[in-house]
Amino acid sequence: EAGVVQSPRYKIIExxxxxxxxxxxxxxxxxxxxxxxxxxxxxxxxIRYENEEAxxxxxxxxxxxxxxRLKGVDSTLKIQPAELGDSAVYLCASSLGGSxxxxxxxxxxxxxxx
Amino acid sequence: RKEVEQDPGPFxxxxxxxxxxxxxxxxxxxxxxxxxxxxxxxxxKLLMSVYxxxxxxxxxxxxxxxxxxxxSLLIRDSKLSDSATYLCVVNSGYxxxxxxxxxxxxxxx
Numbered sequence: 082e083a084g085v086v087q088s089p090r091y092k093i094i095e096x097x098x099x100x101x102x103x104x105x106x107x108x109x110x111x112x113x114x115x116x117x118x119x120x121x122x123x124x125x126x127x128i129r130y131e132n133e134e135a136x137x138x139x140x141x142x143x144x145x146x147x148x149x150r151l152k153g154v155d156s157t158l159k160i161q162p163a164e165l166g167d168s169a170v171y172l173c174a175s176s177l178g179g180s181x182x183x184x185x186x187x188x189x190x191x192x193x194x195x
Numbered sequence: 196r197k198e199v200e201q202d203p204g205p206f207x208x209x210x211x212x213x214x215x216x217x218x219x220x221x222x223x224x225x226x227x228x229x230x231x232x233x234x235x236x237x238x239x240k241l242l243m244s245v246y247x248x249x250x251x252x253x254x255x256x257x258x259x260x261x262x263x264x265x266x267s268l269l270i271r272d273s274k275l276s277d278s279a280t281y282l283c284v285v286n287s288g289y290x291x292x293x294x295x296x297x298x299x300x301x302x303x304x
Contacts, residue, residue, distance in 0.1 A: 112290045123199075123282055123294035124239065137291065172238060178290050183229055186238035 083107070085187035087173050093193045099161035102190045106154070106175030113150060114184060115158050116172040124172055130156065131178065163194045198222060201283050204299035212273045216298045218266040218283030228259055229284040230268045233297065239282055242268075273302045 086105040094100050106113050111132050116124035127146065129137040132153040141148065145164070150156040160167055170191050174184040201218045208214050220228075228245035243250065245257040245266055256269040266283055283295040 114292070116294075121296070123296045125294070126292070129290065131290070174292075176290060182290075183241045183244065184292055186240070188238050 085173055085175050085185055087171075087187035087190055089190055090188060091191050091193075093195060094163055096165055096194050097162040099159065100163050100192065101160075102158045102171050102173075102192075104156045104158070104173030104187060106156075106173070107185055110175035110177055110185075111153070112176045112178040112184075113156050114172075114174040114176075115148060115156070116174065118170045118172055118189070127158070127171075160192075163192075165194050168192055168194045198287070198293045199283055199285050199295040201281075201295035201298050204280075204297075205301050206298065207301045207303065208273055209303055210273055210275060212302075213269065213271045214273060214300060215270075216268045216281050216283070216300075218268075218295055220264050220266070220283075220285045220287075220293075222285070222287040223261075223264060225264075225285045225287045227286040228257075228266050229286075229292075230255075230257055230266075231282040231284055231294075233280045233282055235279075239294075242281070270300075273300075275302050275304065278302045 088103050113130040115127040118124045128141045128148050130150045148158045170189045172189045174186045176182045176184040230242040231239040232242045233239040245259045249258040254271045258267045280297040280299045282297045285293050
């Protein structure tokens with residue numbers, strides 16, 4: 082069974098340019114997460130979806146970040162415009178949902194803004 | 196106080212040593228707990244869930260103390276391949292997963 086699939090794996094863009102990341106969760110997983118991870122830090126939640134509904138986006142910088150999960154399956158995270166400080170690894174994860182189920186991560190997208 | 200706090204690393208131990216990592220969490224309503232392992236430039240992967248009664252998986256033992264809001268991970272007979280960052284994860288509500296900063300373990304020959 083395929084795990085969480087993310088693309089692209091790497092992205093280098095100039096500041097002020099837009100960028101988008103794509104995630105396809107494990108089949109049947111209703112909960113989808115986008116995390117940001119800086120070097121030497123743990124993953125920090127950006128947004129969590131339950132099916133197509135964004136139920137926790139309190140940490141998403143909404144002035145430049147947006148996300149969607151239109152059909153409750155795959156999801157896209159966008160940054161526009163990107164800033165130098167956005168350089169990080171963007172991780173997507175999915176789970177069955179509920180309080181006792183673990184999350185499975187994709188390989189992440191490593192973004193470098195120059 | 197941060198939601199999930201872990202021992203700062205790195206921990207440098209020789210092969211065969213026993214090492215323990217500690218983690219505290221601030222939300223007393225937290226419902227479930229996990230340890231994840233993250234290798235350099237890789238994604239986090241579940242190592243083990245942590246149950247109230249404590250649980251063991253081979254050389255790894257996880258324990259939970261709800262009264263003290265404390266979680267631990269014990270690794271016995273460390274192997275070179277155990278070198279990684281260990282992330283403490285708390286589910287503080289319905290699917291709300293909060294990660295600690297992680298503790299790096301370096302096992303040397």
